[in-house]
Amino acid sequence: MSNPSILILPGDGIGPEVMAEVRKVIDWYGAKRDLAFDVSEDLVGGAAYDKHGVPLADETMAKAQEVDAVLLGAVGGPKYDVLDFSVKPERGLLRLRKEMDLFANLRPAQCFDALADFSSLKKEVVAGLDIMIVRELTSGVYFGEPRGIFEEGNERVGINTQRYTESEIERAARAAFELAMKRNKKLCSMEKANVMESGILWREVVTRVGEEYPEVELSHMYADNGAMQLVRAPKQFDVIVTDNLFGDILSDCAAMLTGSLGMLPSASLGAPMANGRPKAMYEPVHGSAPDIAGQGKANPIACILSFAMALRYSFDQGDEATRLETAIEKVLADGVRTADLMGPEGGTPVSTSEMGDKIIEAL
Amino acid sequence: MSNPSILILPGDGIGPEVMAEVRKVIDWYGAKRDLAFDVSEDLVGGAAYDKHGVPLADETMAKAQEVDAVLLGAVGGPKYDVLDFSVKPERGLLRLRKEMDLFANLRPAQCFDALADFSSLKKEVVAGLDIMIVRELTSGVYFGEPRGIFEEGNERVGINTQRYTESEIERAARAAFELAMKRNKKLCSMEKANVMESGILWREVVTRVGEEYPEVELSHMYADNGAMQLVRAPKQFDVIVTDNLFGDILSDCAAMLTGSLGMLPSASLGAPMANGRPKAMYEPVHGSAPDIAGQGKANPIACILSFAMALRYSFDQGDEATRLETAIEKVLADGVRTADLMGPEGGTPVSTSEMGDKIIEAL
Ligand SMILES: CC(C)[C@H](C(=O)O)[C@@H](O)C(=O)O
Ligand SMILES: CC(C)[C@H](C(=O)O)[C@@H](O)C(=O)O
Numbered sequence: 001m002s003n004p005s006i007l008i009l010p011g012d013g014i015g016p017e018v019m020a021e022v023r024k025v026i027d028w029y030g031a032k033r034d035l036a037f038d039v040s041e042d043l044v045g046g047a048a049y050d051k052h053g054v055p056l057a058d059e060t061m062a063k064a065q066e067v068d069a070v071l072l073g074a075v076g077g078p079k080y081d082v083l084d085f086s087v088k089p090e091r092g093l094l095r096l097r098k099e100m101d102l103f104a105n106l107r108p109a110q111c112f113d114a115l116a117d118f119s120s121l122k123k124e125v126v127a128g129l130d131i132m133i134v135r136e137l138t139s140g141v142y143f144g145e146p147r148g149i150f151e152e153g154n155e156r157v158g159i160n161t162q163r164y165t166e167s168e169i170e171r172a173a174r175a176a177f178e179l180a181m182k183r184n185k186k187l188c189s190m191e192k193a194n195v196m197e198s199g200i201l202w203r204e205v206v207t208r209v210g211e212e213y214p215e216v217e218l219s220h221m222y223a224d225n226g227a228m229q230l231v232r233a234p235k236q237f238d239v240i241v242t243d244n245l246f247g248d249i250l251s252d253c254a255a256m257l258t259g260s261l262g263m264l265p266s267a268s269l270g271a272p273m274a275n276g277r278p279k280a281m282y283e284p285v286h287g288s289a290p291d292i293a294g295q296g297k298a299n300p301i302a303c304i305l306s307f308a309m310a311l312r313y314s315f316d317q318g319d320e321a322t323r324l325e326t327a328i329e330k331v332l333a334d335g336v337r338t339a340d341l342m343g344p345e346g347g348t349p350v351s352t353s354e355m356g357d358k359i360i361e362a363l
Numbered sequence: 364m365s366n367p368s369i370l371i372l373p374g375d376g377i378g379p380e381v382m383a384e385v386r387k388v389i390d391w392y393g394a395k396r397d398l399a400f401d402v403s404e405d406l407v408g409g410a411a412y413d414k415h416g417v418p419l420a421d422e423t424m425a426k427a428q429e430v431d432a433v434l435l436g437a438v439g440g441p442k443y444d445v446l447d448f449s450v451k452p453e454r455g456l457l458r459l460r461k462e463m464d465l466f467a468n469l470r471p472a473q474c475f476d477a478l479a480d481f482s483s484l485k486k487e488v489v490a491g492l493d494i495m496i497v498r499e500l501t502s503g504v505y506f507g508e509p510r511g512i513f514e515e516g517n518e519r520v521g522i523n524t525q526r527y528t529e530s531e532i533e534r535a536a537r538a539a540f541e542l543a544m545k546r547n548k549k550l551c552s553m554e555k556a557n558v559m560e561s562g563i564l565w566r567e568v569v570t571r572v573g574e575e576y577p578e579v580e581l582s583h584m585y586a587d588n589g590a591m592q593l594v595r596a597p598k599q600f601d602v603i604v605t606d607n608l609f610g611d612i613l614s615d616c617a618a619m620l621t622g623s624l625g626m627l628p629s630a631s632l633g634a635p636m637a638n639g640r641p642k643a644m645y646e647p648v649h650g651s652a653p654d655i656a657g658q659g660k661a662n663p664i665a666c667i668l669s670f671a672m673a674l675r676y677s678f679d680q681g682d683e684a685t686r687l688e689t690a691i692e693k694v695l696a697d698g699v700r701t702a703d704l705m706g707p708e709g710g711t712p713v714s715t716s717e718m719g720d721k722i723i724e725a726l
Contacts, residue, residue, distance in 0.1 A: 076557075090557045120488045120595050141504075141525060141559060148560050155529040158564030162504060162523040165515065192611070194439070194453045196504060197511050201521030227616040228624075231594065232483050248555070249612055252587040256594040 003036045004277075004315055005067040009044040009060070009096075012080075012089060013288025014298035014352075015073025021300035021356030022071060022307050025324065028360050033320060040067070044096070045075030045089035045288075055092030064096055068273075069314040070281040071307060072096070074288035097137050100279045102268035103168070104175035105137040105247065106309070107285060109234075109254035112263060114332040117343055119259030126234065126257055132183065133240045133254055134176040135247025137268055139168045140198075142244045162198050164243065169205040175269065176241035177213040186238035188219045190226040190246055202243065223250065230254050251285070261286050262299030262340045265306035267313050280314045282306040292339075296351035299338040301328055304359060327362035331355070366399045367640075367678055368430040372407040372423070372459075375443075375452060376651025377661035377715075378436025384663035384719030385434060385670050388687065391723050396683060403430070407459070408438030408452035408651075418455030427459055431636075432677040433644040434670060435459070437651035452651075460500050463642045465631035466531065467538035468500040468610065469672070470648060472597075472617035475626060477695040480706055482622030489597065489620055495546065496603045496617055497539040498610025500631055502531045503561075505607045525561050527606065532568040538632065539604035540576040549601035551582045553589040553609055565606065586613065593617050614648070624649050625662030625703045628669035630676050643677045645669040655702075659714035662701040664691055667722060690725035694718070 006026070010019040023039070030036035042048075042060045049055050055075070064070050075089040085091075096102075111119065111129035119126045144161030151157075173189070180187040189206040191199035203220055210218040221229065223246045229236060230250065234257050242250060255264050264286070270279030284302030292298060305328065312321035336358050337347035350358065369389070373382040386402070393399035405411075405423045412418050418438070427433050438452040448454075459465075474482065474492035482489045507524030514520075536552070543550040552569040554562030566583055573581040584592065586609045592599060593613065597620050605613060618627050627649070633642030647665030655661055668691065675684035699721050700710035713721065 085560065085563060088557065094558070120485060121483050122485055125483045144522075149564050152528065156564060157526060157528045158559075158561030159507075160525040160559045160561045162525065163520060165520045166518040192608070194451065195457070195611075196521075196523045197448065198521030198523045200448060201512050201519060224611045224615040227590070227612045228619040231616055231619040245555070246612075248558075248587045249590045249609075253590040253594060253616060256591040261591075 003038045004069070005038040005040070006310070007063050007067040007070045008039060008041045009070060010041070010047070010073040011045040011075045011288065012047055012077050013074055013290045013293040015075070015288055017294070017296070017298050017352050018284065018300040018303040019071065019073045021352060021359075022303050024356045024360055025304055025307055025363075028363055029320065032363070035317065035320065044072060044092045046077055046080040048092055049080065049083065049087055049089065054087055055089050056095050061095065061099060064100060064281075068275070068277050068280075069310045070096065071310065072281055072283040073303065074284065074286065076288045077290040094142065096281060097268060098143060100270055100281065101138055102270045102279060102281055103136060103138045103171055104269045105135040106179070106267040106269065107133040107135060107251040107255070107264070109133065109251070109258050109264065111258040112260055112329070112332060114329070115260045115263070115341060117345070118341070119257060121257055121259070126259070129234055129258060131234060131237045131240065131254055132179055133242070133247060133251040134172065134179060135251055136168065136172040136243050139164055140244035162196065162245070164198050164202060166201065166205050169202050170209055173206045173209040173241055176239055177209060177216055180216045180239040181213065184238040185216045187216050188221055188226070188237055188240050190221050190223045190240060190242040190250065192223050193220070194222055206241065226250055227253055230257065255285050260341070261302075262338065263301050263305065265302050265309050267306070267309040269313060277314050280310065282310045296353065297339045298352045299340050300352050300356050304328065304356070323363065327359055330362045331358045366401045367432070368401040368403070369673070370426050370430040370433045371402060371404045372433060373404070373410070373436040374408040374438045374651065375410055375440050376437055376653045376656040378438070378651055380657070380659065380661050380715050381647065381663040381666040382434065382436045384715060384722075385666050387719045387723055388667055388670055388726075391726055392683065395726070398680065398683065407435065407455045409440050409443040411455055412443065412446065412450055412452065417450055418452050419458050424458065424462060427463060427644075431638070431640050431643075432673045433459065434673065435644055435646040436666065437647065437649065439651045440653040457505065459644060460631060461506060463633055463644065464501055465633045465642060465644055466499060466501045466534055467632045468498040469542070469630045469632065470496040470498060470614040470618070470627070472496065472614070472621055472627065474621040475623055475692070475695060477692070478623045478626070478704060480708065481704070482620060484620055484622070489622070492597055492621060494597060494600045494603065494617055495542055496605070496610060496614040497535065497542060498614055499531065499535040499606050502527055503607035525559065525608070527561050527565060529564065529568050532565050533572055536569045536572040536604060539602055540572060540579055543579045543602040544576065547601040548579045550579050551584055551589070551600055551603050553584050553586045553603060553605040553613065555586050556583070557585055569604065589613055590616055593620060618648050623704070624665070625701065626664050626668065628665050628672050630669070630672040632676060640677050643673065645673045659716065660702045661715045662703050663715050663719050667691065667719070686726065690722055693725045694721045
């Protein structure tokens with residue numbers, strides 16, 4: 001049997017630097033744990049635009065459809081701000097999500113003990129925080145038609161369409177309930193059913209799916225209140241399910257609560273492929289951070305933890321994922337710190353690649 | 364000349380209780396400062412539905428169009444959750460906003476010195492916080508057509524439309540720049556121009572309006588990053604301008620940073636009327652809080668501060684607004700506390716109406 005395949009798309013900014021550290025980890029698994037992967041690499045985002053004039057070449061898209069998992073770094077940078085909307089770096093990312101049909105975006109917001117002081121929130125509010133946000137990723141206002149800027153009378157109008165079918169809501173909800181079953185069996189669904197009909201349908205479908213999961217305690221919250229509650233008392237949540245746009249904002253809000261943006265991974269999952277593995281893409285929550293790119297300052301942990309999620313969700317290697325996560329916790333407990341993690345209590349300052357090396361050592 | 368007119372719409376839940384305290388303050392101004400108002404009262408939300416079968420009667424709508432200012436308490440409650448979308452309490456509020464054309468919703472997020480410990484954020488992150496969010500309030504996904512739940516093939520689809528014309532963006536932007544000029548001359552505009560064409564148009568128009576305000580330092584931020592930055596370092600902001608839906612979420616997030624939701628007022632302003640005063644509605648940011656309604660536990664300060672905003676923005680009585688705000692600060696500094704403000708450091712517990720009395724005393 002051939003090795004499982006991984007396509008690495010480092011992208012822009014700090015993407016290539018952090019991905020280099022993931023390569024080390026992948027190689028370690030091949031050498032030491034007999035877990036070899038067939039790894040290929042390609043371009044996405046501004047890097048793809050520079051070479052191909054589009055933020056994702058068709059051949060790259062085709063490759064992404066064939067592999068067992070895609071690992072993506074980050075896309076975007078000021079250099080590309082002037083580009084037309086249709087070829088902006090983000091379009092490459094959105095095309096991958098859409099064409100791979102990655103409908104369930106899993107975004108853990110976890111507060112690492114060694115880093116609880118980093119949060120702008122009081123330590124007691126966030127210590128031990130462990131939320132999972134399930135964001136619908138292939139529909140909603142991100143992809144709804146009609147969309148565009150149109151002439152209307154003597155002015156222009158900007159239009160986007162929020163659109164959700166029952167089946168789109170259902171599959172995202174089901175992914176969330178399944179996760180809740182493996183966690184603390186609490187699911188909170190967020191929308192604006194008091195203002196938007198799409199939110200009414202969302203609430204109705206989530207409620208219906210919930211009947212299949214009687215053990216899961218389901219609640220509903222308006223998204224504005226959700227943002228408030230995340231700030232006020234985030235530990236009240238276990239799993240949250242919400243749409244593409246609310247998920248974008250609420251998951252970033254939740255990520256920032258932990259104070260360790262450089263630590264947060266994500267998984268975007270689709271339907272099972274012929275081999276039983278889900279279509280999948282893994283990426284850190286942080287962006288391309290052009291201001292620190294190329295200086296060895298970036299924290300590779302979010303990207304390495306994204307690979308841990310790949311081990312768990314794509315390759316059925318939950319124990320190996322835990323091994324990797326434990327190694328990272330140990331390195332942090334030892335006081336090893338990239339620049340973003342360096343607080344008043346000090347620590348051993350390391351570069352991006354030194355952090356990777358330390359994690360390999362701890363493995 | 365006749366007295367300026369105010370229509371009070373207490374609404375549901377704690378609305379009537381907190382509004383009773385505002386009445387005391389209005390009466391005080393008439394008796395002691397020779398500032399008499401013609402006050403009338405009517406129903407909105409669930410209270411209106413109970414009487415008229417609609418959340419805002421046409422006669423009430425007509426009255427709201429005629430007065431100099433509307434003061435609204437809060438709408439909604441579990442009792443009305445089962446109602447059809449078209450007659451839910453919220454529709455009364457949304458009808459007022461839309462038909463009065465109140466396009467600029469001003470939501471200050473201020474951290475009161477005496478209450479800085481209440482925030483879930485670290486004191487140094489929020490002490491002295493003073494942000495003003497300008498939320499567009501009459502357009503966007505709240506009102507765009509088409510909207511509804513439709514049959515499509517063998518399933519249903521929920522649709523809402525995000526829609527902004529140039530002139531809608533322009534007038535909201537102008538309101539925000541004017542406020543920035545009176546404050547610290549810093550304006551941050553938030554959208555998702557990387558994903559939504561309506562956001563591209565938003566950014567373009569705000570930038571164009573900004574050319575008329577060269578003294579104001581204008582920046583742009585994606586709304587997801589905006590949510591992060593509000594949590595990470597809210598004091599970086601002075602004025603924020605954003606659309607109806609992002610404004611709903613981001614202003615609630617900002618409100619919660621202060622830790623004193625029971626303290627936050629808002630003003631919704633439209634175009635100038637014949638008498639030069641803007642169309643205006645004032646309401647607390649907090650909701651109807653059905654869980655504590657009717658128990659004398661509610662904090663009336665947000666609603667009283669909303670009246671202070673009315674003094675400032677509708678009645679050109681900035682000094683009297685400041686007098687009222689100062690009286691409230693004094694009462695807080697004296698340790699007078701409704702239940703929501705009672706922290707570990709203690710204080711003098713008071714009921715809703717005792718808090719109103721204390722404020723009158725301090726005036
Ligand atoms: C880069 C951008 C298109 C993307 C999004 O809006 O989904 C990002 O913010 C994210 O959350 O992954
Ligand atoms: C009650 C509801 C319709 C309203 C809104 O969504 O605008 C509220 O959340 C607000 O922010 O004033």
